[in-house]
Amino acid sequence: MATRLFDPRSLRWKVAALVALACCAVAAVIGVLVHRAADRSAERAGRELAAAQVAAAQKEFSLTGRRPAFADLRTTADLPAPLAQAVADLRTPGAHALWYDVKAPNWYWLWAAAPVGEDQVIVVRTDMSAQVRSLQLLDRSMVTAALAALLVVVPVAALVAERTNRRLSRGSRAARRIADGDLDARIGRQGRARDEITEISAAVDAMAAALQARLAAEKRFTADVAHELRTPLMGLVTAAGLLPEDDEAAVLVRTQVLALRVLVEDLLEVSRLDAGAERARVDEVPLGELVAHAAAQAGGETRLRTEAPAVVPTDPRRVERIVTNLVANAHRHGAPPVEVTVTGARITVRDHGPGFPDDLLADGPQRFRTGAAERGRGHGLGLTIAVGQAAVLGADLTLTNAPDGGALATLALPRPPGPTHPEDA
Amino acid sequence: MSAIRVPEPVGVLLVEDDAVIRRSVQLALERYGYEVDVTGDGLDGLEAFRAGAHDVLILDVMLPGLDGISLCRRIREESLTPVLMMSARGDALDVVAGLEAGADDYVVKPVDIPVLVARIRSLLRRATFHRAPAPEPAPDGRATDVSDLPTGPAASPESPTAPSSPDLLVFGGLTVDLRGLEVHLDGRPVPLTPTELRLLLAFAENPGAVLDRRRLLRDVWDYGWEGDTRVVDLCVVRLRKKIGADRIETVRGFGYKLVRG
Numbered sequence: 001m002a003t004r005l006f007d008p009r010s011l012r013w014k015v016a017a018l019v020a021l022a023c024c025a026v027a028a029v030i031g032v033l034v035h036r037a038a039d040r041s042a043e044r045a046g047r048e049l050a051a052a053q054v055a056a057a058q059k060e061f062s063l064t065g066r067r068p069a070f071a072d073l074r075t076t077a078d079l080p081a082p083l084a085q086a087v088a089d090l091r092t093p094g095a096h097a098l099w100y101d102v103k104a105p106n107w108y109w110l111w112a113a114a115p116v117g118e119d120q121v122i123v124v125r126t127d128m129s130a131q132v133r134s135l136q137l138l139d140r141s142m143v144t145a146a147l148a149a150l151l152v153v154v155p156v157a158a159l160v161a162e163r164t165n166r167r168l169s170r171g172s173r174a175a176r177r178i179a180d181g182d183l184d185a186r187i188g189r190q191g192r193a194r195d196e197i198t199e200i201s202a203a204v205d206a207m208a209a210a211l212q213a214r215l216a217a218e219k220r221f222t223a224d225v226a227h228e229l230r231t232p233l234m235g236l237v238t239a240a241g242l243l244p245e246d247d248e249a250a251v252l253v254r255t256q257v258l259a260l261r262v263l264v265e266d267l268l269e270v271s272r273l274d275a276g277a278e279r280a281r282v283d284e285v286p287l288g289e290l291v292a293h294a295a296a297q298a299g300g301e302t303r304l305r306t307e308a309p310a311v312v313p314t315d316p317r318r319v320e321r322i323v324t325n326l327v328a329n330a331h332r333h334g335a336p337p338v339e340v341t342v343t344g345a346r347i348t349v350r351d352h353g354p355g356f357p358d359d360l361l362a363d364g365p366q367r368f369r370t371g372a373a374e375r376g377r378g379h380g381l382g383l384t385i386a387v388g389q390a391a392v393l394g395a396d397l398t399l400t401n402a403p404d405g406g407a408l409a410t411l412a413l414p415r416p417p418g419p420t421h422p423e424d425a
Numbered sequence: 426m427s428a429i430r431v432p433e434p435v436g437v438l439l440v441e442d443d444a445v446i447r448r449s450v451q452l453a454l455e456r457y458g459y460e461v462d463v464t465g466d467g468l469d470g471l472e473a474f475r476a477g478a479h480d481v482l483i484l485d486v487m488l489p490g491l492d493g494i495s496l497c498r499r500i501r502e503e504s505l506t507p508v509l510m511m512s513a514r515g516d517a518l519d520v521v522a523g524l525e526a527g528a529d530d531y532v533v534k535p536v537d538i539p540v541l542v543a544r545i546r547s548l549l550r551r552a553t554f555h556r557a558p559a560p561e562p563a564p565d566g567r568a569t570d571v572s573d574l575p576t577g578p579a580a581s582p583e584s585p586t587a588p589s590s591p592d593l594l595v596f597g598g599l600t601v602d603l604r605g606l607e608v609h610l611d612g613r614p615v616p617l618t619p620t621e622l623r624l625l626l627a628f629a630e631n632p633g634a635v636l637d638r639r640r641l642l643r644d645v646w647d648y649g650w651e652g653d654t655r656v657v658d659l660c661v662v663r664l665r666k667k668i669g670a671d672r673i674e675t676v677r678g679f680g681y682k683l684v685r686g
Contacts, residue, residue, distance in 0.1 A: 234513070281653070
């Protein structure tokens with residue numbers, strides 16, 4: 001939140017900028033209209049005054065033959081050119097001509113002139129600078145008012161947008177938590193507002209609830225399937241174990257029962273991993289001992305090398321499962337010698353066969369796709385399980401090919417951050 | 426692991442509703458020399474348990490009549506006989522519920538008969554250890570453990586043992602008699618299942634030392650890496666209920682220790 005306070009891309013500042021822009025536009029339009037209206041009325045007042053004065057002067061002149069004090073008597077040649085033109089254009093007797101003399105700066109005169117007798121014009125000049133100045137004052141106070149309004153409106157807009165912002169970021173936090181696997185996370189209703197944010201919050205919550213219900217159903221299904229498969233399988237395994245040792249048919253049955261059992265267990269494991277139901281049970285594990293045990297468990301001849309094996313907090317049964325699967329995979333699809341190395345918290349399994357196929361390196365392990373279909377050995381779940389279990393442990397499992405040939409799998413277990421380790425129980 | 430040669434056959438009660446498993450496990454265990462009683466119903470199982478003295482009980486979790494968890498709880502109310510739960514689900518809830526109800530161990534179906542036999546032997550070893558602490562040779566390979574005990578850490582000068590009897594360990598109000606294998610809390614006897622007793626002895630042999638869960642799993646349950654440490658955690662919970670919650674401390678991330686005095 002705090003890091004986003006000054007981020008110009010934040011919605012808060014976008015809304016504030018938009019409000020400021022709207023505010024400025026309104027102020028400009030109103031300002032122009034007011035300015036023009038004031039200008040026009042001042043000019044009209046000036047014109048009326050000038051007309052009245054020139055009419056009065058004209059009357060006095062015609063009665064007394066003398067000009068009043070406020071008027072001038074000039075010859076046509078004495079007049080400024082535009083006024084002289086306007087006077088010459090007059091048709092009706094007794095009419096007057098007006099000329100607005102704009103002189104920079106701010107010294108405006110409104111001239112009114114009416115011809116009296118031959119070649120003589122009575123002229124009245126009205127000072128318009130006061131009006132112009134008051135107009136300028138009006139403009140300035142309107143700009144000041146607009147700026148003051150902006151000073152109030154922009155923070156208010158930012159504050160109002162802040163609320164929206166907060167609701168939105170609360171929504172995105174909840175969504176991220178759901179994505180991280182916390183299916184109980186919800187945005188919830190915030191305040192009484194009924195707007196689009198409420199709508200999208202409700203929609204996201206509904207989606208999370210639906211997702212959770214589906215995952216729960218899937219987990220239940222997996223558990224039920226496990227029960228339904230394991231019960232007859234156990235009967236089969238135990239009964240097959242009762243068959244005579246030296247009977248060829250019995251050996252065939254036992255072999256197939258074993259294969260079926262491994263397949264069922266692996267499938268159940270994959271579906272448990274898929275359902276995200278697995279949680280690591282962390283203990284302090286000496287990797288050297290554990291990997292030696294796991295490599296022996298996998299069968300086949302394996303060269304084990306340990307260099308300063310670490311004691312790490314991890315789930316030993318999952319590490320064993322990963323290593324066993326990797327070693328079994330190396331024996332099945334690779335070629336000897338199969339080498340297992342433990343260096344610190346890093347375990348590598350390497351063989352000297354053809355290496356991992358390209359599509360596996362590109363897309364990761366795919367279920368039931370074995371490296372050697374023609375050999376028909378293995379069901380292709382081993383690496384999928386290894387990758388899934390590594391994810392449960394928060395470990396990195398990378399599958400590559402060694403530069404001098406052969407598949408190379410590296411399991412890097414997370415090291416503890418400090419001397420104390422989190423408790424899982 | 427060597428076979429147990431017991432003077433009289435070991436009696437096993439198997440309560441399992443699936444007829445094939447029931448019969449095939451019975452036949453397989455009989456080949457190992459066990460005497461196996463079977464029932465397919467939880468209530469019948471309770472009756473069969475009360476009728477005959479069995480050395481080990483194997484209970485399925487899902488049973489008609491009375492489910493395995495409840496059956497285990499009922500049995501625990503009147504007996505300390507070792508109980509092995511057999512679950513087809515293997516998910517956390519089943520296992521935890523079974524162990525909370527007082528089961529000593531659990532296996533997930535399908536279980537190989539040799540594995541099942543190994544589990545039964547481990548339970549019996551704890552039980553025989555419980556019953557026959559006398560110096561005469563115990564019937565199984567664990568005999569050395571029994572004779573070792575009195576000269577174990579109990580003899581060290583640091584131990585809280587009362588000087589008059591090297592076989593009596595005293596931890597405040599808790600006394601553990603290594604020879605008679607009896608535990609008293611404030612003068613009253615504490616009934617412990619063989620597993621709980623083995624666990625307490627593992628602690629009592631190392632008072633104040635932190636024992637990690639893997640080690641306890643290996644020493645008490647005979648598990649290698651394949652064991653589930655929840656078995657230890659839940660047995661510690663049960664033991665705490667019997668001898669007082671503050672006697673066994675949890676050491677975060679490592680294991681447990683018995684508080685010295």
